[in-house]
Amino acid sequence: MTGLTTLPPTAMPPKKTSAAPCPCGQPKGYAECCGVYHAGVAAPTAEALMRSRYSAYVLALEPYLLATWHASTRPTDVTPDEATRWLGLSIKRFEATGADSALVEFVARYKIAGRAQRLHEVSRFVRDDGRWYYVDGQFDQEAADRR
Ligand SMILES: [Zn+2]
Numbered sequence: 001m002t003g004l005t006t007l008p009p010t011a012m013p014p015k016k017t018s019a020a021p022c023p024c025g026q027p028k029g030y031a032e033c034c035g036v037y038h039a040g041v042a043a044p045t046a047e048a049l050m051r052s053r054y055s056a057y058v059l060a061l062e063p064y065l066l067a068t069w070h071a072s073t074r075p076t077d078v079t080p081d082e083a084t085r086w087l088g089l090s091i092k093r094f095e096a097t098g099a100d101s102a103l104v105e106f107v108a109r110y111k112i113a114g115r116a117q118r119l120h121e122v123s124r125f126v127r128d129d130g131r132w133y134y135v136d137g138q139f140d141q142e143a144a145d146r147r
Helices: 034-038 048-058 062-067 141-146
Strands: 084-098 103-111 115-129 132-137
Touching: 034 048, 048 062, 048 084, 048 115, 048 132, 084 115, 084 132
Parallel strands: none
Antiparallel strands: 084 103, 103 115, 115 132
């Protein structure tokens, strides 16, 4: 592989002001989007939870990442990599697999040391007591390489 897949540089708007679009990519501001869930409101769908978890990675909200991780698979701590610069999220597929379970397939783009990367994952979510939780994910490396 050569460096030809490098994306052109894009201007990055400031991310943490409430006027900016939400880090998850929704046009509405953070305060009306993922900020609501970060403040404690239960995400209504697995997709909303997925978006709010992505935003939590962008904003380095470790407690939120742990709180939305299912107890059966939750790590003892999450340390977001300081070198990772998150560039965007796109939800590819949302599938209810039961009354209280769902799959979300997404691609997250990020940069490490100036190199653009893609994380393509199919994540499993379950709902316990009215709250959605992230269970685990499978990387779709083949699909990521095809692009
Ligand atoms: Zn959002």
